[in-house]
Amino acid sequence: MGTTPRRIVVAVLSVLAAAATLQIAAAAFPEKPIHYVLHVSPGGATDVLARVLATALEKQLGQTVVVENRPGGSGARQMAALEKGPNDGHVIGAVTASHIAIFQQRLKEYNIDSVEWVAQMVVDPYLFAASPNAKFQSLEELAAYAKANPGKVKIAGFELGSGGHIAWEILSASMGLPRDAIIYVPYRSVKDGIVATLGGHADFSIGYVDLVLPYATTNKLNVIGVMSDKRSDLLPNAPTIKEAGFDADTDWQQFRGIIAPKGTPPDRQQALAEAIRKAMETPEFKKYVKDAQLMPEFRGPGAFRAFVKKQDDLTRDWLQKLKLAK
C-alpha cells in the first residue's frame, strides 16, 4: 500500500475542495436569486404574505426572490423541492403550524428535524365565534348549555387532528366538558367552517382574527373567546379565554414562518433571519400586516426551533389523547 500517486491526488483534491468551500462561505451571500417554495397555490393568505415578503426581502438581500408555488400532496411536493435543495441558503420555504400535524399524521417520513427553522413572522391566535342565533353567547354559557344538552351543540372546524381541532380540545378539556358533549364537524378549511356557522349549519366555529373580523364587525358572528394572553387590538370587545374563566394553554397558536433545507449553514440561516426581520420593519410590510389583520411576532432560528419543538410535543400528546395518532 503506502503512498500511491492516487492517494496524493485525492489528498490534494480534498485540500483544494476544502479551500473552495471556505471561499464560498466567505463569499457574499446571497450570490444568486433565492427560491422561495410554497406549499399552497396562488391567491390564499399564505401566498399573498409570501409575495409581500419576497418583495421586501429583495431590497434587503439585493437578489431576486422567486416565489414558487408547489401545492399538492399535503405539502409533499414542497418538501420534495426543499430536499432537492441546494442547502446553501438559496432555497427557503413557507411554513405554517399545519406542517407539524402533517409530519405526524401523513408525511411520516418527515419530522421537525427534517428542515431548518429560520424565522417566525406572524402568529394567529385561535378564537371561537358563535352564530348570533346560538343558545349561548359566552364561553360560560356554552359550558353550561353543553353540559345540560349533550350532543346538541355543533362546532365547525378544520380537519380532525388539525391545529384548530386541537385548540378546541384544549379549550374543551379546560371547560371540563365530556368528549361527546359537543359535536366537532370537520370542514376542508377553517374558512369553510366559518361559512358553515354563518349559514347556521353549526352553532359556533374556530377561526382566526383576519378570517372572522369582517363578520364580527357586522354582527354576523360573535367572538366568545380568543386563545391568547391579551385581547386582540382588532377585536377589543372579545374576551380572552382566561378572562372568561378557563385556564387553557395559550401557547398553542397558529404561526407562519420560513424554513430552509436541512443542513443550511447556521450563519446563512442567521443572515436570512436578519434580512427577514428588517424586511418586516419596512413600511410596505407593516401596511400589509395591518391591512391583512395579522399579528407580527418575529423569532430567529434558535427561538423559532424551541417554539416549534413545544408545538410538536403538544401535537403528539393531543393526537394520542384523541386517538388520532398514526
Place this chain on the structure above:
Amino acid sequence: MLQNLMLGFSALASLKAITSLMVGILLGYTVGCIPGISASIGIALLLPFTFGMEPVPALCMLVAVYMASEYGGAIPAILVNVPGVPGAAAAAFDGYPMTQRGEAGKALTLSILGSGAGSFLSTIFLILTAQVMADVALAFGPAEYFALAVLGLSLIVTLSTGSLLKAMIGLLFGLVLTAIGVDPLTGDNRYVVVRGLLDGIPFVPALIGLFALAEVFFMLEIANQPQPKMPTKLSLWSSLGVLNPHWGNVFRSSVIGYIIGVIPGAGAAIASFAAYACEKRLNKGPIPFGEGNPDGVVASETANNAVVCGALAPMLALGVPGSASAAILIGGLMIHGLQPGPLLFTNSPQVPYSIFASLLIGLPIMVVLGLAGARLWVLVTLIPRGVVATMVGALCLTGAYASDNDEFSVAVAVAFGVIGYLLRKVDIQPAPIVLALVLGEMMEINLRRGLISGNNSLMFFLSSPISGSLLVVAALLLFVSLFTRKRAVA
C-alpha cells in the same frame, strides 16, 4: 345603485383600464383554448402580474380572464372534440357532431353568442341580486350539498346516450376513483400507492386524458379517412341571427348557470351538464341531442358563462367564493388591501361596481373578438387529422404539466388517455366518469359530515327543505327516466 354603477363606469374610464380589459379577454381566450389550463389556473398564473397594478384595472383584468376562458374552452371542444376547460365538456356533445356535418362556423357562432348572452343576463342578475344570493350560498350545508351531488349524479340518466347500464358503469368507475387519496376527514391514506395520489387523482390531467388524449388516439386511428365537409361560410349579418330560435334556452340556461355558480363548490362543469340535461328533456326538435343539436351547444355555453357572475355574487357580497376561480380573485383583492366580506359594498363600492361595469363593457368586446375568431378558427377543420392530432397531443401534455407544475400529472393524463380510449372502444363514454369525478368528493364528504352533524341519522338529509326537495327531484328524475326508457325500448 345607478349612482354606484356610474361610479363604476367612471373608474373604468381610462386607457389603462380598457387596455387591461382587452388584454384580459385575449389571455382568457388563449387560456380557455389550451386543455389543462382552466380558468382558475389561468387566473392563478396571471395573479402575480397584477400585484403592481391599480386595484380596479387589476381586478377587471382577472375577471375578464375568468369570463373569456370559460368561453374559450368551447373552441377546441367544437372543432376537435377536445374541451379546453371542464365546463366546455358538454359543448362537445353536439358541437363536434355539428363540425362533422360541416357546420363548424354555425356551432362556433352559437357558442360565442350563447356565451355573450349568458354573461349579459347573469351580469344583470348579479347587479340586481348579489346581496340576496349571498344568503343562498350560505343556505348550503352538509345536507344540501349531499342532495345537490346526488341530483347531479342522477343527471346521468338524461345525459347518457345509448346504454344506461354502460353509463352507470362509467359513473361507478368515476366514484371509485374519487376514493383514492387522503381521507378528507380523518387524514388516513386510501390507496395512496405513489405520493402524487395524496390529494387524490388530479382532476384536470384526468380530464385531459379521458377527453382530449383519447380523442387524439381516435384521430390518429382515422387519420387516413377523408376530412369532414368544408364548413359553410356564414355572413357576419346572418351569423347575428343564429341565436334567435334559442332565446328560451338562453334564459333557462342562464338561470341554471347563475344559481349553480352561486353555490360554493359547484362550478361550470356541473352547470353546463345540468343546463344541457334540462334542454335535452325539453327538446322537441328534429335532431336528437348528441347528434349535433344546436340547442346543446347553446345550453352548455350559456350556462358555463353564467356561472362566472354567479360565483362572483357571494364573493363580492360576503367574501365567500362561489368557485375555485373566485377564491383566487379574493387573493387579488387582499393583495390590494381590500377585505372581501360583507363590508366591501359599504366601504369600497367602487370595487364591486367597477367589476359590474367592466363586465358590461367587456362583453361586447368579447363577443366581437369571438365572432371574428370564429371565422378564423373554422379553418382548423381543413388541417389534416394527423397534424391536428399531433398538435393537440403536444398541447395536452404541456397543459397537463402546467396544471400542477408536475411530471406526475403528465403520467396521469397519459394513463387516463389510454383508459378513455379503451373504454370508448367498448362504448363507455367519458362524460359519466367526469361527472362522478366532479361530484364524488362533494357527495362523500358531505354524507359523512351530515352523519356526524345529525348523530348518524339519515333523516338529517331530509330535514331541510332544500335538501329534501333536491333529493325528491333526483328520485323522480331517476324513476321517470327508467320508465320512459323502458317504454322506448318496448
